[in-house]
Amino acid sequence: xxxxxPMKIDDLLLERSxxxxxxxxxxxxxxxxxxxxxxxxTDENTILICxxxxxxxxxxxxxDASHWNVLxxxxxxEVPGIQVVTWRMLNRxxxxxxxxxxxxxxxMDEDRMTWAKATGDHDxxxxxxxxxxxxxxxxxxxDTIVLTRSLDVKGTTLNxxxxxxxxxxxxVADNTEQIEGKIEGQTIVILTKYVRKQGA
Numbered sequence: 049x050x051x052x053x054p055m056k057i058d059d060l061l062l063e064r065s066x067x068x069x070x071x072x073x074x075x076x077x078x079x080x081x082x083x084x085x086x087x088x089x090t091d092e093n094t095i096l097i098c099x100x101x102x103x104x105x106x107x108x109x110x111x112d113a114s115h116w117n118v119l120x121x122x123x124x125x126e127v128p129g130i131q132v133v134t135w136r137m138l139n140r141x142x143x144x145x146x147x148x149x150x151x152x153x154x155x156m157d158e159d160r161m162t163w164a165k166a167t168g169d170h171d172x173x174x175x176x177x178x179x180x181x182x183x184x185x186x187x188x189x190x191d192t193i194v195l196t197r198s199l200d201v202k203g204t205t206l207n208x209x210x211x212x213x214x215x216x217x218x219x220v221a222d223n224t225e226q227i228e229g230k231i232e233g234q235t236i237v238i239l240t241k242y243v244r245k246q247g248a
Contacts, residue, residue: 062097069098070130072118083129085166095129103184105133107177110186113144116212120146131156132164171198177224185245187221187227193243201236213246214238 060218061080068075077099082089103109119141123136135154141147153197158163179187182196188244192215199208217238224239 057091057094059076061094063098064091064127065096068096068100070095070125070127071101071122071133072115074100076100078168079134083132085163087168092127093129093132095127095133106138106147110178113141113147114212116141116154117146120150123150128160131210135161135164136167178220179224179240181243181245182241182242184204186221187217187240187243191217192246193217193227193229193238194246195238195242196244197242199238199242201234203229204234206232206234208237214243235240 061193064096065078065228067078069078075098077104078096080094081102083093083095086093087117091169097105100109100115116137117128119134122130123130123138125134131154135151135156138147138151138154142151161238169213181187182191185191190242192213195208195212195214198210208231212231214231217228218224218228220228220237225240227240227243228235229238230236
């Protein structure tokens with residue numbers, strides 16, 4: 049009797065997807081995306097998607113409705129993880145008539161619907177909470193910023209002057225109004241409304 053070693057999830061995803069994003073068909077920057085919440089990840093609840101889809105699903109980038117027109121096709125997928133992500137994204141885009149119509153047509157069994165609703169993401173609109181500077185430019189970890197006003201640093205005698213350049217900032221994960229940066233060797237929290245992204 050011949051036994052075969054089970055394929056790794058990554059290999060299964062590549063074979064299933066034809067080496068393309070399982071949502072938008074892009075071939076760029078593909079990676080396995082675990083559709084939570086789960087006790088353990090399998091090929092049924094893990095999907096292969098591109099960087100653009102990942103960024104918008106994870107709310108790291110503004111939602112681009114035209115990018116998601118493809119959901120009218122992916123909604124018919126038999127892969128549970130694709131169905132769940134499609135349903136969640138259609139809900140976030142429900143202000144678009146095509147998304148609302150697709151939601152009306154889409155069917156999932158009770159277990160998948162419970163899973164799809166588990167994150168509460170379907171209750172959100174398409175807005176994204178991003179770290180933005182005083183001019184509305186999106187900030188990313190590693191960016192260089194310039195202070196737009198002089199700031200006294202609490203608990204120190206340090207006064208950060210207007211025009212001070214702060215390199216390699218870090219975003220504060222749970223607060224889009226704050227970033228961290230080093231000024232004169234000290235790591236401090238800076239409010240995004242007092243900074244301007246350099247070069248923007």
